[in-house]
Amino acid sequence: MLNGFKMSMLSLRIRIFLSMIILILIASILMASISIIQFKNEAKDYHQKRLDQKEFAIKEHINYVLTNTTYPLTEKNLPLIFKDKIHELADIHNLEINIYGLNGKLLKSSKASFSVDKVAPPIPNYVLKLVQSSVEKRYVDIKTINGLKNRSSYSQIKDDKFKPLGILNIPYVEDDGFYETELQQFLLRLSQVYSFMLIIAFALAYFLASYITKSLKTISDKINETSLNQKNEKIVIEANSREINSLINAYNKMVDKLEDSATMLAQSEREQAWREMAKQVAHEIKNPLTPMRLTVQSFQRKFDANDPELKQKLNDYSKTLIQQIDTMSAVASAFSNFASMPAQQNETLNVVQVVELALDIFNEDFIVFKSNKEYVISKIDRTQLIRIITNLVKNAIQSIPDEQEEKKVLVSVNEVENDVIITVEDNGIGIESNNIEHIFEPKFTTKTSGMGLGLGIIKNIIENYKGTITFETELGKGTTFFVSLPIVK
Numbered sequence: 294m295l296n297g298f299k300m301s302m303l304s305l306r307i308r309i310f311l312s313m314i315i316l317i318l319i320a321s322i323l324m325a326s327i328s329i330i331q332f333k334n335e336a337k338d339y340h341q342k343r344l345d346q347k348e349f350a351i352k353e354h355i356n357y358v359l360t361n362t363t364y365p366l367t368e369k370n371l372p373l374i375f376k377d378k379i380h381e382l383a384d385i386h387n388l389e390i391n392i393y394g395l396n397g398k399l400l401k402s403s404k405a406s407f408s409v410d411k412v413a414p415p416i417p418n419y420v421l422k423l424v425q426s427s428v429e430k431r432y433v434d435i436k437t438i439n440g441l442k443n444r445s446s447y448s449q450i451k452d453d454k455f456k457p458l459g460i461l462n463i464p465y466v467e468d469d470g471f472y473e474t475e476l477q478q479f480l481l482r483l484s485q486v487y488s489f490m491l492i493i494a495f496a497l498a499y500f501l502a503s504y505i506t507k508s509l510k511t512i513s514d515k516i517n518e519t520s521l522n523q524k525n526e527k528i529v530i531e532a533n534s535r536e537i538n539s540l541i542n543a544y545n546k547m548v549d550k551l552e553d554s555a556t557m558l559a560q561s562e563r564e565q566a567w568r569e570m571a572k573q574v575a576h577e578i579k580n581p582l583t584p585m586r587l588t589v590q591s592f593q594r595k596f597d598a599n600d601p602e603l604k605q606k607l608n609d610y611s612k613t614l615i616q617q618i619d620t621m622s623a624v625a626s627a628f629s630n631f632a633s634m635p636a637q638q639n640e641t642l643n644v645v646q647v648v649e650l651a652l653d654i655f656n657e658d659f660i661v662f663k664s665n666k667e668y669v670i671s672k673i674d675r676t677q678l679i680r681i682i683t684n685l686v687k688n689a690i691q692s693i694p695d696e697q698e699e700k701k702v703l704v705s706v707n708e709v710e711n712d713v714i715i716t717v718e719d720n721g722i723g724i725e726s727n728n729i730e731h732i733f734e735p736k737f738t739t740k741t742s743g744m745g746l747g748l749g750i751i752k753n754i755i756e757n758y759k760g761t762i763t764f765e766t767e768l769g770k771g772t773t774f775f776v777s778l779p780i781v782k
Contacts, residue, residue, distance in 0.1 A: 317494050321487045328479060340444065340467045344433070347386055348446050348463050354382050355450060355461065366452040368394055371459050372401045379403045391462040392450065397421050400459060416460065420447055424460065442467040585617045641781055644669045644678070644713050645706050651682040652704060657690060664706040669713045670781045673758050681751045685717040685774050688748070692721030692772060712760075712777045720771040729766070 358378050364370040371392055375382075383390050383403035392401045397416035423432040424447050431448040444465040450458045527545045592610050597603065645664045652662055682704070689702045703718040724732060733752045755762045759779055766772040 314491070314494060317487065317491055321483070324487075325480060325483060328483065332479070340442075340465070341433075344444055344446055344463070344465045347388055347465070348448065348461075351382060351386055351388070351390060351463060352448070352450075352461065354385070358382075359450075359452065359458075366458060368400075368458050371450075375401045389464050391464070393460040393462060395457055395459060397460070416447065416462070421460075424449065430457075582617070582621075585614055588613045639672050640675050641670060641672050642675055642678075644671050644673075644715070644778070644780075647675055647678050648682050648704065648706050648715060651679040652686065654683065655686060655690070657700075657702070659700040660686065660690075660702045660704065662704045666706075666708050669706060669708045671713050671778050672781055673778060674754075677754045681754060681776060682715070682717075684748070684751050685776075689717055689719035689721065689772070689774075692719055692723075694722060697721075708780065711780060713780045715776040715778070716773060717776075718771065718773040723768040723770055723772055724764075724766040725768060732764070733762075 355375075358374060359366060362374045364374050371394075375392060379390055379392065379401050380403050390403045391399060393416050394400050397418070397420075399415065420432060420434055424430055429448070431446070434445045434447065436443050436445075444467065446461075446463045446465065448461050450461050452458055527548050588610055592606075595606075600606070645667060648664075649662055652660060686702060686704060693700045693702075697720075699720070701718075701720045703716070705716045705718075707714045707716070733748050752762055755776060755778065761777045762774065763777075764772055764774045
C-alpha cells in the first residue's frame, strides 16, 4: 500500500511537470500562430495601401498631363499624349503603367516590349464589367502567379468634364521578403524567449511539485511509522491545499481512534492476563492444599496418645505440611515478583563482569562460563540483568534430571556486530513440541523442567531494552537460550 502511495506521488509530480510543459508549448504555439497571422494581415494591408497610394499619385500625374497637353482629350489621342510621359511616370513611381481603351485594348504601356503594332492581351471582359459597374469605377484583380501574389488595379481615366477616356492599369507584385525576414527574426526571438521560459518552467515545476508533494510525503512517512504497538505522533504541518489539510485531519483523527483502540486492547489483554494468572495461582495453591488436608485428616483419624511411634508420626506429618507450605510460599513469591517489577535503572556496565558475578550464587560444578572478550559494554539495569541470568541458569539446572550422570550448563558472552549475545546452553531433557509456542507465556508450574513464570518476566525486561530472546531445543538433548542486547560503542 505504501509503495502504491509513493508511486502515486511520483505520478503526481510527473503530471505536474507535463501539465506545465504542455501549457507552455500550447502558449508558444498560440503566440507563434497569432504572430504569423498578424504579420500576414499587416503585409496584406501594407500592399493594399501602397497600391492605393501609388495609384492615387499616378492618377494625379496623369490628370496633370491631361490638363497641360495640346492634344484634344480623346481616347484615340491617349497614345500620343503619353508617348513619352508614360515612361517618365513609370520611372518616378517605379511601377509599370498600362493605358487601355474603354474596350479593353492596350493603347500605351511603359513596358518596353509592348508596342502599338503588336497585339497585346486585352483586359478580360469580367474586369471591364466590374470596373464599369462599380461606384468608384475601379477594380483590383488579385492572382497568384508562380507562387507570387499579383495585384492589378484597373480604374477609369477621365477628362476635366469627368468623361471616360480610357482605363489605367497598374500591375503590382507583392514582395513579402521584408515581412518574411521580420517574421523569421521574430519567431527566432520568440523561440529563444520560450526556451528560456521552458527552462524556468522546468525549475518551477520541480519546486512546485516538490512543494505540493512534500505534505503528502510527510503523511506517507507517518503512515509507514504508524503501529498499534506504539504511541503514534500526529501531523502538525499546515498545508496550503484544502484537500491535503482534510487528509491530515483524517489521519490525526485516525491516530486518536487508534490510540483509544490500543488502550482498550492493552487493558483487555492485561485483564485477560491477570485472569489467566489468577487461575494459575488458584490451581497452584490448590495443589499443595489437597495433600495438606489429607495429612491432617489422616492424623486426626489415626491419632492415639498411647502410640509408641507417636513422636515419629508427628515429625512425618510436620515435614509434609512444611513441604506443602513452602510450595505455596514459592508460588506466592513468584506471583509477587511478577506483579511488582522494579523500576529500570539504566547503567552503562560491562556485561561480561556482571554475568560472571551472577553465576557466583550457584554451587553446581557443571556450570561453565566463557567470553570472547574481556569487556562488552551495554546499557541495562544491573539487577535486571542478574535476574535474567539467574532465571535462565536456574531453568537450565532444573531441566537436567537428577539421575543424569553427565551434566553441563554453558554460559557464554559474545560480541557480534552491534549486539552482545548471551547464551545459556544445557544438556537437559529439552522442551516438548506442544510447549514450544507457549514457552514465554506467564504461567505457573511446580515441575522441575523450569518452564515457569520467570521466562515471561525476563522476556519483558529484554524487550524493554530493545533486545530479543530466542531459543533452540531438541528433545532429550537439551535447550539453548539466546539473549541479544544492543551494545554501547
